[in-house]
Amino acid sequence: MxxxxxxxxxxxxxxxxxxxxxxxxxxxxxxxxxxxxxxxxxxxxxxxxxxxxxxxxxxxxxxxxxxxxxxxxxxxxxxxxxxxxxxxxxxxxxxxxxxxxxxxxxxxxxxxxxxxxxxxxxxxxxxxxxxxxxxxxxxxxxxxxxxxxxxxxxxxxxxxxxxxxxxxxxxxxxxxxxxxxxxxxxxxxxxxxxxxxxxxxxxxxxxHESWKNKIISLNEGDTHLTLKELAPVRMVKNKFFHDLEKLYDTGRNVEALKETLGRARSKRGMFEGDLEEGELEIGQVSALIxxxxxxxxxxxxxxxxxxxxxxxxx
Missing domain, CATH: 3.20.20.70 (Aldolase class I)
Structure with missing residues (x-):
């Protein structure tokens, strides 16, 4: 340019x-x-x-x-x-x-x-x-x-x-x-x-290196915007994501969502490399990376x- x-x-x-x-x-x-x-x-x-x-x-x-x-x-x-x-x-x-x-x-x-x-x-x-x-x-x-x-x-x-x-x-x-x-x-x-x-x-x-490698493996549809009841966040559909989504089967219970989120979930995922129990935040464009x-x-x-x-x- x-x-x-x-x-x-x-x-x-x-x-x-x-x-x-x-x-x-x-x-x-x-x-x-x-x-x-x-x-x-x-x-x-x-x-x-x-x-x-x-x-x-x-x-x-x-x-x-x-x-x-x-x-x-x-x-x-x-x-x-x-x-x-x-x-x-x-x-x-x-x-x-x-x-x-x-x-x-x-x-x-x-x-x-x-x-x-x-x-x-x-x-x-x-x-x-x-x-x-x-x-x-x-x-x-x-x-x-x-x-x-x-x-x-x-x-x-x-x-x-x-x-x-x-x-x-x-x-x-x-x-x-x-x-x-x-x-x-x-x-x-x-x-x-x-x-x-x-x-x-x-x-x-x-x-974390494991998270970087996960990013480059993602395809279309592998991320989703969720947690609108708290603060909307786009994240990878891993085990942690699906655990959150299961809570919606019993209604939109904000306190249950907060309890499942716990503390330091994003650190656990993106900084420490826990790809199953951590929160993994990335955009839809990851499918191109x-x-x-x-x-x-x-x-x-x-x-x-x-x-x-x-x-x-x-």
Whole structure:
């Protein structure tokens, strides 16, 4: 693709409008710094880190790259004020927030010189982000892995609708792993893309090797969006998933769902490699990911595919 600046590259001072999703248990300093060093925007995933671990990852990322990087902060997690304080103390300049009210921290963070992007799954919430004054909006389709929206709106439907209602830089997320998909998202109105699943299956991702190998074995239909009663999440249909689904046979009992979820199920699956009893979060696009490669190779493939996409006259 052209290195000409657009809204996203100009905002974050990066070479390519490619943002790496701040995925829990995947997005440590190695992945974030590698993405930034290759011209994108790397994000450290604070959602799976205790505050001291987050600080360590920020410091190591600063040592590993002189390029811009940021931190992804799901606002539903505990220790939120402490996490924000660490981000400020360590001089991070970019933050992506999700799963909460964008008004909560946006003004405070911007006064400290940070650029703030917020992740949404609907046009309604994108408009609320615009009203809250965020610097960029990530519109994430139903295809995405991990925590997701309840409306099940696909990226192809979401992006053009959001584009009609906002003026801020728009970043498309959900179902993007190929350069052709990136170009399609930008044709629909996105200024850039956020990619998660493709970066989950890289050498630099901090997730367990067994989980990475599981990702590249997945096919269409191997993931499903569930747990709408709590916080919708797309996960692999393994034993843990089916144990959850059995609870629906006796009704939608929220307390039973919480008890089955227990604690640290996602860590058990994606970080420790328990492919049966752990929670395995990944997007539908995993069916297109068939090899574990380096971040550098991901960028090479994305850019090559993007440039090779042909347009056809009717």
């Amino acid at each position: 052209s290195e000409k600046e657009n809204k996203v590259t100009d905002l974050f001072k990066i070479k390519y409008p490619i943002i790496q999703g701040g995925m829990i248990w995947h997005s440590g300093w190695r992945l974030a710094s590698a993405v930034s060093n290759n011209g994108g925007l790397g994000l450290i995933g604070a959602g799976s880190m205790y505050p001291d671990i987050l600080r360590e990852n920020i410091q190591k990322c600063k040592a590993a790259t002189d390029k811009p990087f940021g931190v992804n902060v799901p606002m539903l997690y505990p220790n939120l004020d402490e996490v924000i304080q660490i981000i400020l103390e360590e001089g991070v300049k970019i933050i992506f927030t999700s799963a909460g009210n964008p008004k909560t921290y946006t003004e405070t963070l911007q006064k400290e010189g940070l650029k703030v992007a917020h992740v949404v799954s609907s046009t309604k919430f994108a408009m609320k982000c615009e009203d809250a004054g965020v610097d960029a909006i990530v519109a994430e389709g139903f295809e995405a892995g991990g925590h997701n929206g309840r409306d099940e709106t696909t990226t192809f439907c979401l992006i053009p609708n959001v584009k009609k209602h906002i003026s801020k830089p728009l970043i498309a997320a959900g179902g993007i792993a190929l350069g052709s998909q990136m170009k399609a998202a930008m044709i629909l109105g996105a200024d850039g893309v956020q990619i998660g699943s493709r970066f989950a299956a890289t050498l630099e991702a901090s997730s 068939k090899e574990i490669i380096s971040v550098e190779e991901v960028f090479q493939n994305l850019l090559k595919e993007y440039r090779e996409v042909k347009s056809f006259d009717l």
